[in-house]
Amino acid sequence: MAIVKMAKAAIVGLAGDRIRILGRLCDLGFVQIEDPEDPPEGSDTSAARRKLSTELDGARKRLTVVSKAIGIAGEYARVRTGLFAEPPAFNPDADENALFDQARSLIDASDALADVRERFAEAERARESHTPWISVHKSRQAAQSKRARFEGASFPAVADMDAAEKAVRESGLAGEIPVVWEDKFRKYVVVGAYRPDFDALIKLLEPFGLTIIDVPYDGATPLEARRKNREEQSALLCEMDALRERAEELSLLKPDFENLYDVISAEADRLAESEKLLYSKSAFVVSGWIPDGEGERLSREMSLLGAWARVYPPDEGETPPTFFKNNRFVEPFQEITAMYSYPGPSDADPNPMLAVFYFIFYGIMLGDAAYGLIMTIGLGAFAWLRKFRRGEGGLIKLLAICGVSTALAGLLMNSFFGYAIPGLPRLIDPMTDVMLMLGLSLAAGIVHIFAGMGMKAYTLIRSGRARDAVFDVFFWYIFIAGACCLCLPMVAPGFSYLSRPGLWLFAVGALLIFLTAGRDAKGFGKVTGGLGALYGITAYAGDILSYSRILALCLTTAVISYVVNILAGMMGPFGVIVWLIGHTVNFLVNALGTYVHTSRLHYVEFFGKFYEGGGRPFTPFRRRTRYTKTT
Amino acid sequence: MELFFNTLFSGKALALFGAVIAALFAGIGSAKGTGLAGEAVDGVLTEDPSKFGQLLVLQLLPGTQGLYGFIIAILIFIKIGLMGGVPVDVSAEQGIQLLFAGIPVGVAGLLSAIYQGKAAAAGIGLVAKRSGEAGKAITIAAIVETYALLGLLASFLAVNGIQVG
Numbered sequence: 001m002a003i004v005k006m007a008k009a010a011i012v013g014l015a016g017d018r019i020r021i022l023g024r025l026c027d028l029g030f031v032q033i034e035d036p037e038d039p040p041e042g043s044d045t046s047a048a049r050r051k052l053s054t055e056l057d058g059a060r061k062r063l064t065v066v067s068k069a070i071g072i073a074g075e076y077a078r079v080r081t082g083l084f085a086e087p088p089a090f091n092p093d094a095d096e097n098a099l100f101d102q103a104r105s106l107i108d109a110s111d112a113l114a115d116v117r118e119r120f121a122e123a124e125r126a127r128e129s130h131t132p133w134i135s136v137h138k139s140r141q142a143a144q145s146k147r148a149r150f151e152g153a154s155f156p157a158v159a160d161m162d163a164a165e166k167a168v169r170e171s172g173l174a175g176e177i178p179v180v181w182e183d184k185f186r187k188y189v190v191v192g193a194y195r196p197d198f199d200a201l202i203k204l205l206e207p208f209g210l211t212i213i214d215v216p217y218d219g220a221t222p223l224e225a226r227r228k229n230r231e232e233q234s235a236l237l238c239e240m241d242a243l244r245e246r247a248e249e250l251s252l253l254k255p256d257f258e259n260l261y262d263v264i265s266a267e268a269d270r271l272a273e274s275e276k277l278l279y280s281k282s283a284f285v286v287s288g289w290i291p292d293g294e295g296e297r298l299s300r301e302m303s304l305l306g307a308w309a310r311v312y313p314p315d316e317g318e319t320p321p322t323f324f325k326n327n328r329f330v331e332p333f334q335e336i337t338a339m340y341s342y343p344g345p346s347d348a349d350p351n352p353m354l355a356v357f358y359f360i361f362y363g364i365m366l367g368d369a370a371y372g373l374i375m376t377i378g379l380g381a382f383a384w385l386r387k388f389r390r391g392e393g394g395l396i397k398l399l400a401i402c403g404v405s406t407a408l409a410g411l412l413m414n415s416f417f418g419y420a421i422p423g424l425p426r427l428i429d430p431m432t433d434v435m436l437m438l439g440l441s442l443a444a445g446i447v448h449i450f451a452g453m454g455m456k457a458y459t460l461i462r463s464g465r466a467r468d469a470v471f472d473v474f475f476w477y478i479f480i481a482g483a484c485c486l487c488l489p490m491v492a493p494g495f496s497y498l499s500r501p502g503l504w505l506f507a508v509g510a511l512l513i514f515l516t517a518g519r520d521a522k523g524f525g526k527v528t529g530g531l532g533a534l535y536g537i538t539a540y541a542g543d544i545l546s547y548s549r550i551l552a553l554c555l556t557t558a559v560i561s562y563v564v565n566i567l568a569g570m571m572g573p574f575g576v577i578v579w580l581i582g583h584t585v586n587f588l589v590n591a592l593g594t595y596v597h598t599s600r601l602h603y604v605e606f607f608g609k610f611y612e613g614g615g616r617p618f619t620p621f622r623r624r625t626r627y628t629k630t631t
Numbered sequence: 632m633e634l635f636f637n638t639l640f641s642g643k644a645l646a647l648f649g650a651v652i653a654a655l656f657a658g659i660g661s662a663k664g665t666g667l668a669g670e671a672v673d674g675v676l677t678e679d680p681s682k683f684g685q686l687l688v689l690q691l692l693p694g695t696q697g698l699y700g701f702i703i704a705i706l707i708f709i710k711i712g713l714m715g716g717v718p719v720d721v722s723a724e725q726g727i728q729l730l731f732a733g734i735p736v737g738v739a740g741l742l743s744a745i746y747q748g749k750a751a752a753a754g755i756g757l758v759a760k761r762s763g764e765a766g767k768a769i770t771i772a773a774i775v776e777t778y779a780l781l782g783l784l785a786s787f788l789a790v791n792g793i794q795v796g
Contacts, residue, residue: 339767395766434788549777552784559787563702570714589695592688593780596773 003349004291006320006618009298011286013307018277018284021307022270022621025286028301029622032321033288035276048279052271059268062100066261069103070627072110076244076251086387090628091259092266099253099260106250106257113243120236127229132181132188133215133222140215143190149198152215153177154186155208161187164208171204173197188213258627266623273621289314289321289618319345323618330355331390332398340603341613348459350611354602357448358398361601363405364444365553365594367430368561370417371587372407376400387629399591413554417583418561430554431562437551439492445547446484448601449540450477452609459610471516479509480540510534543605549597553590560586643711645726649733650707653786657700657740657779664693664748671752675759682758685765689754692772693747696740699783703736706790719796732789739782747775 009031013021025031133152136143143150155161161179168175175193182188191210193201202210216225278285290298295311302309314320322342324334326349333355343349366372379400383393410416414426430437453473460469485502488495518529564582568575607613623630638644668690675682705714707729712718721729754768 339770431791552780555784555787556780559706559783560698560702563705566709566714567705585698589698592769592773593776596770597777599770600774 002325002352003343003347004293004323004325004618006289006314006323007292007295007311008314008318009286009288009290009295009309009311011298011302011307011309013284013286013302013305015279015282015284017305017307018274019270021286021302021305022273024301024305026266026270026621026623028294028298030294030620031286031288031290031298032618032620033273033276033286036278036287044281045277045279048277048284049275052275056268056271056275059264059271063261063264063268065107066100066103066257066264069106070254070257070261072106072247073251073254073257076248077254086385087627087629088255088259090262090623090625090630092263094256094259094263096260096263099256102250102253103257103260106247106253109243109247109250113240113247116236116240116243120233120240123229123233123236127226127233130222130226130229132183133190134226135180136190137221137223139219139221139224140217141219142221147195148192149195150190150192152188152213153191153205153210154188154213155210157182157185157187159187159209164205164210167204167208168201171200173201173204175201177205255627262625262628265626269621269624288621290620291323291618319615321618322615324349324351326351326355328390329401332394332401333358335394335398336599336602338617339599340607341611342615342617344612344614346459346463347610347612347615348455348462350455350607353451353455354606357451357606358598358602359402359405361444361448361550361598362402362594363407363409364441364550365557365598366402366406366590367409367413367554367557368415368417369407369410369421371557371591372403372405372410374587375403375406375591377403379403399595409554413558415558415561418558418565430551430558434551434555435491437554438548441547441550442544444550445544445601445605446480448547448606449543449609450480452606453477456610471512471519475509475512475516476540477509478505479513479537482506482509483537483541543608546605547601549601553594553597556593557586557590560590640723640726642721642723642726643713645723646707646711646721646729647713649726649730650704651733652730652737653700653707653733653740654697654704654737655700656737657744658697660741660744661694661697661700664696664744664746664751665690667745667748668693668751668755671755675755678759679762682762685758685762686755688769689751689758689765689772692751692769692776693744695776696744696747696779699779700736700740703733703783703786703790706787707733710790710793710795721795725793725795728793729790729795732786732793734786735782735789736779736786737782739785740779743775743779743782747772747779750775 011021011025025033132154140150140152155164161177164177168177173193174197175191177189177191179187179189189210191198191201191205191212202212215222218225220228276286278287290311298311299309324331324337326334330351334351336358337343337351337354363372379396380403383396383400386393388397411421411424412427413430414420414424420426428437428440453476457469457473460466460473482502482505485498486506488502489499513533514530516530517533518526521529561583564579564586568579568582571578672686672690675686708714710729711721751768751772754772757768758765
C-alpha cells in the first residue's frame with residue numbers, strides 16, 4: 001500500500017537565478033509548484049506575471065508554427081520512422097533561431113506551392129476553354145465585320161441540329177450556325193449573322209438550348225491562346241519543381257524541427273510554472289509539494305544554486321496531491337485507478353489489490369492461450385523496443401501483463417485459437433460446463449467483494465474506527481457467507497450439508513446487523529436503520545450476479561473462435577483468409593470488451609465498497625517532451 | 632396450398648427463419664450504428680485527419696452486433712445440417728424452438744447497435760475536442776455492447792441446448 005507521504009516546500013531565490021533554479025527543479029522532477037493566491041493588483045508579482053504571460057503567448061505561437069512545419073515535413077519526408085523505433089534523444093542546445101527560420105521557410109514554400117498549383121489549374125481550365133475553337137483560325141476581334149457579327153455558343157449534346165438549322169433557314173434571317181466541335185456534353189457552334197438579324201437569331205435558337213459563350217476578346221486566335229496557356233503552365237511547372245525541391249530539402253530537418261518543438265515547449269512549461277511564483281523586485285518564492293523523503297535533497301540542491309528551501313508538513317485540512325509508488329507489476333494498473341479517480345484523503349492505495357484481481361479476471365474473460373501469447377509477446381516487444389521506462393506506456397504494459405494470465409487461463413481451458421492442444425487436459429470448457437463456469441464466476445465475485453470490504457475495514461481501523469469495521473464489515477461477512485451457504489444447495493444439491501450452518505450464519509449475521517446498523521440513529525430510527533441495512537443484502541446480491549459477466553465474456557470469445565474455425569474449415573483455400581480475419585476481429589473486439597468489463601467490475605463493484613476518490617494526481621514540474629526522449 | 636403451408640412451417644424453414652432474424656436484425660443494427668458514427672467521424676476528419684486511427688475504433692464499436700448475429704445464424708445452419716455434416720430431420724417443434732433462439736441476438740443486436748452508434752458519435756465529438764480522452768470515449772461506448780453480448784449468450788445457450796434430429 002503505497003501512497004507516498006507528501007510535504008510542502010518553499011524555495012526563495014534571487015530574481016536573476018530564476019531560470020537556473022527552475023531548470024534545476026525541472027531536472028529534479030519531484031516538485032509540484034502550486035499557485036499560492038492571487039497577488040494584489042499593482043504588486044511586483046502581478047507585474048512580473050503580466051510580463052511572463054506575454055512571453056508565454058509568444059512561445060505558444062512559435063509552437064504552433066513549428067508544429068505546422070512538422071506536419072508539412074511529414075508530407076514531404078521520404079523516410080518513415082518505424083512503429084518500433086525509439087525516439088531520438090532530446091538536445092536542449094539546438095540553434096533555436098536558425099531552425100525556427102527554416103521552419104518558417106518550409107511553411108512559406110508549402111504555401112507558395114499550393115498557390116502555384118492553384119494557378120496551374122487555372123491555366124489548365126483556361127486552356128481547356130479554348131479547345132472547342134481550335135478549328136477557327138481567327139481571333140474574336142478579327143472575325144467581326146461591319147455587317148456581320150460572330151460569337152461562340154454551344155448547344156446541349158442532345159439538341160437536334162437539323163431542326164435548328166431548318167428553323168434558321170425558314171425564318172429568313174441571314175445567319176448560320178456551323179458546328180465546330182463536339183464533346184460528350186455539348187455541341188459548340190459559331191453563330192454568325194447579319195448584324196440587324198443577330199438578336200432575332202439568338203432568340204429563335206434559345207428554345208433549342210443555345211448558350212452564348214464568352215470567348216476572350218484579346219486578339220489572340222484560339223490556337224495562340226492555347227499556346228500562351230501552355231507556356232504559362234510550363235513556367236509554373238518549373239516553379240513548382242523548384243518549390244518542391246526546396247520543401248523536400250527543408251523537410252529533411254524534420255527531426256530537428258521535432259527537437260525544436262520540444263525545446264520550445266520546455267520553455268513554455270517553464271514560463272507557465274513561473275507564472276505561479278511570487279515576486280518581489282529582487283527575489284521570488286516557489287511554493288509547492290514534494291515527496292516527504294526528498295526534502296534534504298531539495299535543500300542541498302537549492303543551496304548549491306544560492307537559493308534557500310524549507311520543507312514543512314502540510315496544515316491540517318490541506319489535501320496533498322496523490323503520488324503512487326508501487327512495484328513494476330502493480331504500476332501499470334495505476335492507470336485504471338487514475339481513470340476512475342485519485343484517492344481521497346482517507347483512502348488507502350487500492351492498486352496492489354486491484355492489480356491482482358484485474359490480472360486474474362482479465363485472463364479468465366479473454367481465456368485463449370494464443371491471444372494471450374500474442375498480447376504478451378507483441379506488446380512486450382513493443383514496450384521493450386521503445387525502451388519504455390518506469391511510469392511510461394502504462395496501458396501497453398498492463399495489456400502485456402494481462403496477456404500472461406490470458407495465456408494461463410487459455411491453457412486451463414485448453415483453448416489455442418479455439419482449438420484444443422492435443423494431449424493437454426481441458427480442465428474446464430466454458431461451452432459445455434456453463435453452470436460450473438457461472439458458479440466459479442460468482443464465487444470469484446464473492447471473493448472480490450469480500451476483498452473490497454476488507455479494504456474498507458482496513459481504512460476504518462487505520463483511522464481508529466475499529467468498532468465500525470467490526471459492525472459494518474465483519475458482521476456483513478457473516479451475513480453474506482450465510483446467505484451464500486443457504487443458496488448454494490438450491491442449485492447444487494451436492495452441497496446440501498451447508499444448509500444448516502448457512503442458516504445459522506445467516507440468522508446470526510442478520511441479528512447482529514439489525515442490532516448495530518442503526519447505532520447512530522435516535523429512538524425508533526435504530527429499528528428502521530437496522531431493518532434498512534438488512535435490505536442492503538439485495539445490493540450485494542446484485543453485485544455478485546454482476547460477476548456473471550466473467551462467464552459471458554469468456555464464452556463469447558470461445559463461441560466466436562469455434563464458429564470462425566468451422567467456417568474456415570469449410571472454405572477450402574480461402575479458409576486461411578476467413579480464419580485470419582475472424583480471429584483478428586474476435587481478438588480485438590474481446591480484448592477491448594474484456595478491458596471494459598474488468599474495469600467496470602473494479603469501478604462499480606470493488607471500488608463501490610470502500611473507495612472514496614476525489615483526490616488529485618501529483619504532477620511535478622518535469623521535462624515533458626513529445627518527440628524526443630530525455631535521458 | 633397445403634403443400635405451401637407444409638413447406639413454410641417445416642422444421643427446417645422455421646429454423647432458417649430464426650437464423651435470418653439473428654443475422655438480419657443484428658446486421659441492420661450494426662449498419663445503422665456504424666453509419667451514424669461514421670457520419671460523425673467524417674465531420675471531425677475534415678478538421679483533423681490525424682485522428683483517423685482513434686475515431687475508426689469508435690466507429691467500429693457498433694459493428695460487432697452484426698458479427699454476433701452472424702455467429703448465431705451460422706450455429707443454426709450447422710445445427711440443421713445446412714453447412715457441413717449430414718442433413719438432419721428437424722421437426723416443426725424444434726424448428727420453432729430454433730426460431731425463438733434467434734430472436735435475442737437479433738433484437739438486442741438491432742437496438743443496442745443503434746444506441747451504441749449514438750454513444751459512439753457522442754464520443755467522437757468528445758475526441759474532436761480533447762483527443763487525449765479517446766480511451767474514455769471508447770469505454771463509455773463499449774458499455775452498450777454488454778447487452779448485445781448477453782443477447783448473443785442467450786441465443787447461444789438456447790441453440791446449444793436444443794436437441795435436433
